[in-house]
Amino acid sequence: MREFIDGATAVARAALDAGCDFFAGYPISPATPLLLHMVRELPRCGGVAIQTEDEIAAISMCIAAAMTGRRALTATSGPGISLYSENIGLAIMGEVPLVIVDVQRMGPATGGATTPGQGDVQFVRWSTSGGYPIIALAPGSVAECYSLTRRAFDLAERFRAPVFLLTDKEIFLSMSTVALDSYEYPPVRPRALAPAQMDEPYAPYRPGPDHTAPLFSPIGGPHIVRFTGSSHDARGFLTKDPATVGRLNEHLWRKIEDHVAEIELAQADLQADACTLFIAYGITARAMAEAVRQVRASGRAVSALNVQTLWPIPERTLLQALAASADGPRAVTRIVVAELNLGDLRREVERVIYRWAATTGRRAPEIIGLNRLDGEMITPEQFMVFV
């Protein structure tokens, strides 16, 4: 059985299935359909949804609600992410589980409100001061809008960190036919709670073992909770003590970086004798899939990587794709990174590949950018000229 559905509906359904019970947002194309879904549906599930006075209030309310134990979601597009910026830092510092949907449109500034773009890849990574890592997922189909939204909630809860769902106007608003049995249902594990009875006062910012998130206790719950966006000690009091501050900041870094293997996600569609590897994400991954189908139908070989976690970038899968053929007669000699910007992901691929080449002594494949900035999508034909 199949349904005719757009990405916005799939994201909304996944959020509700993941237990989302708080939404705050401000209207902006092309993200508005999610706001509309949530204000209509959340009250029916006992949740709260609100259109706020601006994007700053939207993310502020989500962060605060999350600290009372809610599963919070907000949605915007590039201009709104700009206004979220300072609070993204607060969510990192305060260790707040929060899912942020960025439906990319063409930028900069107001750009093209109803025009597709993929220009926010580096932007979300560096969207706030300090340079701390974030997690960003990019659904490459409507079915992935569903599964990756669930996954975003799971990661947000587990790592107590802001998680971006980075999508684009075409995936989000276009209608697709989805076979119901193609939906995946990754588990959504709740954040780890502090026991209601403890021998010593609850320390809201004591990191778990191996740089995992601190145990959560909701504001208003069994313990006194101190939330703060300033450099703090384990009990949430402000401090400038270098040892304490250093430990805290390292924790915020390692909470993500030490666990990338649990986070990174990509779909590798490899062919043993392919010399060319396509890499894409979001709507561009759809064109890539069609190109792969046509190339193979014509009897030629090609490999493809649909990148589902832009941050952290799926380094392992990428290197495995190279290593798989590296010693064979037909190694990958060319990588085509396709995106609706001038190389946001390509520079990460280059970083990974060149370091791999330098450390293994192997020859790095040629890395080519397939880019487009005119508001049109990259087509399957544009991929196919590289095979």
Add this chain to the structure above:
Amino acid sequence: MLKTYRNDRPYPFCPGCGHGLILNQLDRALVMLGRDPRRVVLVSDIGCQGLGDQYFVTNAFHGLHGRSIAYASGIKLADPDLTVIVLMGDGGAGIGGAHLLNAARRNIGLTVLVFNNFNFGMTGGEHSVTTPQGGITATTRGGNLERPLDLCTTAAANGAGFVWRGTAFDRDLADVMAQAMQSECFALLDIWELCTAYYVPNNAFSRQALEATRQKLGWPTGIIRRAEPETKEYARALNEAAAPRSAVPPLRPRPVVPRYTSGLAREFRLVIAGSAGGKVRSLARLLGEAALLSGLWATQQDDYPVTVQSGHSISELIFSPHEILFTGVARPDALVLVSEEGYKMARRYVEGLIAGSWLFTTPAFAGLETPARKVICDFEAAGIRESKKHLALLTTAVALRRLELFPLDAFADALRGGQRPEIAAESLALLAASASVSGREEEASR
């Protein structure tokens, strides 16, 4: 019952700073109310006053500069039974003015204490939105030219249920705070006080000067507004509206069960180019449903300007017997072209037409040169009333009869199932009427 809500940490403020006085009164107010400290949240802004949460045994939320009211609102919406108190400066009231106004307008049950010392203490005594005219600050060395913002009348005029102005020295301050918390309204307390590090030395300011300044401005003090007790608190109202209503989880898949079959053997790309308001997108959606009803796969991608009611509206549809991987259409197999606005934005589709592809259009575009098979549909000549409004549907119906992508009955079912009954009836009537027009096929030109 706690005897104090203070912990044993000493305040960090400069000698004579008003912040400690206000926090002491807050402690007294909390003792008066005797609420469980686990159910009380101090939401502190940034600035000297923003350090205040650290000296209490309640919950604390210390966020970003100017956003404390927004965090407090999020907390209150999530858990309306909490006592939520905002500690903010005149600096925060300025940068966060939008939140203050909107929280007042909503009448959300927060108690906002503005520690108003007429300047930014923490950053070195710069002027704020409440600095009096003539006030000397680090950034108004020659005296402030700007008019101070009357926080109280602004909040009161915009719906705040409890508004009070006074000073940190007022004996009834703790009582007023307790009343504010009990009011379950958006309560704003504009508390005037001294910044002994900056505003006092810069202006030879004093406790007496507070009253003199107020008199000069002619602003009211004491309780400035108190709403009727039955005024609804916003967070409760929103949550009451959110009582679970439906047992079925929302947005369940609505699978389309195929009732028809299609002989389509390969992907077919149909583009409909018309004007905004011409129901192009809703038509395309129903065509997609019809394709699914016929066992096909379908995609629909729309293009339209931000002004949804004017300009072009273009829908690209793909129908296929197998899964469609890419939604874009470079070259249509058939183009339904029904308006000038659509034509302007659809030139690339027109140019993409080749021998063997189809153009379905109106007499207005009869002169268009194309190698495609051109079918001119004249609904006016056929006497169909108001055909201009429905050109997209009518022309597409002609196309469907010729192209045989899926049975017309599937489309009729989609029209019936996907629209309000009166609209469906109208669409079905148009579909029937369109049968009288088969279109005049013109020789391929060029």
